[in-house]
Amino acid sequence: MITSTVELRNVAGTEAALGWAGSHTIVVDRPEGKAGGRNLGFNGGQLLALAIGGCFCNDLRYAAHEMNIDIEDIAVSVTLQLEGAPLIAVGAELDVICTSGDGSDTWALIERAKSVCTVANSVMRGFPVSFRVAG
Known part of the structure; x- marks a missing residue:
């Protein structure tokens, strides 16, 4: 681990x-x-949105290196939906622009990055969070 x-x-x-x-x-x-x-x-919600988007941007780069694609430009906008009391994140939407240096289609690259994105996959699947109070 x-x-x-x-x-x-x-x-x-x-x-x-x-x-x-x-x-x-x-x-x-x-x-x-x-x-x-x-x-x-940043507040917590902004940090969560940045974690999702930042991880995805990194995974676009990882995938591009694996697939031997030269990325010219990446632009990602993350909208995090929060509701309830206490507020909890109930959804996130990423708007992605990714262009290659040679103008080729980047759909497969984006799909690969989506499939391996640590933060997005962790949030979608959920995971336990525990609290320990120290001394």
Whole structure:
């Protein structure tokens, strides 16, 4: 099994959190005026949408390398639908533009990326989330 661990800590003087994995960092916050939020970073829903879209973009590149296709341009827009109380994600829609360097059809490439996209496949299948309270 492969594992991935990220860390989050509060940002001093704010109610935001700083997250990191290795040398990469991101700020997580709520919108201005919402529960102390200052809009200093992404909220959870935005991060989920970015995870889905970002993973798909990476998988387009992986698939392109496997299929020996030169990608000229990628544009992905992710719309995450949230509802309920508490809010939960009930759907996500990706609008994808992917063009090849030689102008050939990229349908097979997009289908391959869809079939292996870790985040999208994980969300679609669901997985348990557990909480442990430390010291």
